[in-house]
Amino acid sequence: MSDTHQQLIAKLAEELGSATAEHLVSRLAEAVAAPNQVEGVLLLLDELAEISQKVACAAIESFPDLQQRGRLSEAVAWLDLGIALAESSGAMGLKYFKESPLVLGLIEPPSIRSLVLKTALELAERDANVTLEFLRVSPEVVTVISPDELGAWLEIGLELTQVDFVVALEYVRQIPAVARVLPLHDARAWATFGLKLISQNSFGKTDYFGTVEFLRTSPLILGDHEDPSVRAKVITVGSLLAERDPGSGIAWLSESPRLLRAVPNEGWRLRILQYGALVAERDADTALAYLRRAPELAGVIGESAEATARFDAWFTAGMEVLAYSVEGARAYFALESQKALTSVEAALSGVPLRQVARTVKLFVQGLCGTDLTIEALLDSLSQENSARATVSQDGRTISLPALLRRYPTTEENTRLYLVMAAHEAGHVEFGTYRLTLESLGDLVVVVRQRYGRVKQAAPETLAALFRLYPHPGLIQDLWMLVEDARVEFLLQREYPGLQRDLQQFAREAVTTRSLTHGLTVKELVVDQLLQLSTAASQSVAIHEAIKGEIAILWPMCQTILAPTATAEEAVRVAHALYVRLEELLAPKGAMILADQTDDTSEELGVGPSASEQTGEDYRPVTNWVYRGAMNPEFIRQHDLPRVSIRDGLRVEDGR
Known part of the structure; x- marks a missing residue:
């Protein structure tokens, strides 16, 4: 054994003991490529001891x-880097020797380990803190960044040290995350965006919190955008906003995935962002208003060349307003001005509620003999296919979709508005929400006993009563089906002029409905009952597997189609249907697949789910578009004065 080996063993034995030292030196001699590397290890340990004996002991340990x-094959490069860090700070050297074996153990192959150590050594000559942070993340960094780009990514971190060490170190920590969502040529723009979020705190000190949070969270947000080109544009727009107002930049970044998700394709997203950058160069608040509204508009006007022209016209008009007034442009893009609403209506090519609101109001007033307010449903432009009419609990306001374009002509869409409004007015006139739970006291007792809910608190609303059933969604659907059928029957009886339109919309709904998807037995039964309740004199094909059940249940439903039927009876009929359905379908718990058909047309006559809460084996049916959304929460034990219409006059019970 050479003198060099003996000297190295002696040095290592001071900390590790003779046996361990001899074993290490023998393994070191086997691992290194050249014999003189053992001598190099000895020399480097001596050099390290001259800098700090404590750090040298940590290296040996x-x-x-x-x-x-x-x-061990990297021992020379490993010690060389440790010396460079120890020269900067003894504490840095101690941390390095404690953490680095684990880090190097995670990096493969040897060529990449050598690259990491070489890069770190070059980095240590400029900044030890950045070097140590790079080493900590290097096992992950080398899996997402190519060797030829590693230096460029780290160079950005070194530049950030001129701003703040905390920011620079956070950047290095986030390199793996951001490299997964952004290419190198976009990384500098991303970091620049973050720097624009630096602000002054209440004590007049520079506050880097916004920048650090941006570096930590933005990679995840950007990852929500599928298109790399869109991510780059999101950063561009955000940076422009942050330059004028950091809060606007942060708001845009956080909202961008949700907003752009509604846009039909990448081309449209890039168009919206390109225009957004133009607005952001002028005013941050106006740009935010535009960015929040444009995706909604693009999502509903379609993807045709004509739609593009309409969108451009809307944007151009807004920029013309911006040239004269920032406040006016903010109102325009937020759709708070008459000009903006007119532009949007032109772009959407449907029938806006604003255009027919007075007609609808006069129609309902003539129908019921009372004054009702007609207003647009909130966010109904972005939910055009699922927006459903509602009536307020006090019966004073009917809310309708802001736009209808279900039919090709203005006349047909206007008629649909009238029928929707009439249906909601019918719920007011015929007492849907005038019902109270006091009149259903005996039914509440029956339900609690039947389903073992006696110990639970007594329900205070009809919705709470429905939750006592094993399948709340099923009983709610049955109630809506029966109550809607009652109101529709009374509307047609009291106002024969509505009969043709109601039957036409129902007929179109039935003929366009598809049963190609799988339905459980409960779902299929309720679906067929719904079709029967809207079919009037039209025939409805009954599924062979449930003909017997429908023959029993449909006559039960028909008892509600009487001039004297009340909202209370509708609830009781729904309960009876639920119980009978349980009894009939007890042996039929398995899934029934509906008959297959070649008809692939969309269900143009249907709207969203009739209820939202469902049992584990029951999914709600879809409801017809002209029937609005009913709310069982409005029917309660103790309520505000009940509003009804009697002999053309509004009456509050108890007054």
């Missing part, structure tokens, strides 16, 4: 860990 992880 880490040798067994390095050997255990099979990394």
Whole structure:
């Protein structure tokens, strides 16, 4: 054994003991490529001891860990880097030797380990803190960044040290995350965006919190955008906003995935962002108003060339307003001005509620003999296919979709508005929400006993009563089906002029409905009952598997189609249907697949789910578009004065 080996054993034995030292030196001699590398290890340990004896001891103590992880072949480069860090700070050297064996053990192959150590050594000559942080993330960094780009990514971190060390170190920590969503040529723009979020705190000190949070969270947000080109544009727009107002930049970044998700394709997203950058160069608040409204508009006008022209016209008009007034442009893009609403209506090519609101109001007033307010449903432009009419609990306001374009002509869409409004007015006139739970006291007792809910608190609303059933969604659908049928029957009886339109919309709904998807037995039964309740004199094909059940249940439903039927009876009929359905379908718990058909047309006559809460084996049916959304929460034990219409006059019970 050479003198060099003996000297190295003696040095290591001071900390590790003779046996361990001899084993390490023998393994080191086997691992290194050249014999003089053993001598190099000895020389580097001596040099390290001259800098700091404590750090040298830490290095020796880490040798067994390095050997255990099979990394003794990198011992010379490992020690060389440790010396560079120890020269900067003894504490830095101690951290390095404690953490580095584990880090190197995670990096494969050897060529990449050598690259990491070489890059870190070059980095240590400029900044030890950045070097140590890079080493900590290097196992992940080398899996997402190519070797030829590694230096460029780190160069950005070194530049950030001129701003703040905390920001620079956070950047280095986030390199793996951001490299997964952004290419190198967009990384500098991303970092620049973050720097624009630096602000002054209440004590007049520079506050880097916004920047650090941006570096931590933005990669995840950007990852929600599928298109790389869109991510780059999101950063561009955000940076422009942050330059004028950091809060606007942060708001845009956080909202961008949700907003752009509604846009039909990448081309439209890029168009919206390109225009957004133009607005952001002028005013941050106006740009935010535009960015929040444009995706909604693009999502509903379609993807045709004509739609593009309409969108451009809307945007151009807004920019013309911006040239004269920032406040006016903010109102325009937020759709708070008459001009903006007119532009949007032109772009959407449907029938806006604003255009026919007075007609609808006069129609309902003539129908019921009372004054009702007609207003647009909130956010109904972005939910055009699922927006459903509603009536307020006090019966004073009917809310309708802001736009209808279900039919090709203005006349047909206007008629649909009238029928929707009439249906909601019918719920007011015929007492749907005038019902109270006091009149259903006996039914509440029956339900609680039947389903073992006696110990539960007594329900205070009809919705709470429905939740006592094993399948709340099923009983709610049955109630809506029966109550809607009652109101529709009374509307046609009291106002024969509505009969043709109601039957036409129902007929179209039935003929366009598809049963190609799988339905459970309960779902299929309720679906067929719904079709029967809207079919009037039209025939409805009954599924062979449930003909017997429908023959029993449909006559039960028909008892509600009487001039004297009340909202209370509708609830009781729904309960009777639920119980009978349980009894009939007890042996039929398995899934029934509906008959297959070649008809692939969309269900143009249907709207969203009739109820939202469902049992585990029951999904709600879809409801017809002209029938609005009913709310069982409005029917309660103790309520505000009940509003009804009697002999053309509004009456509040108890007054």
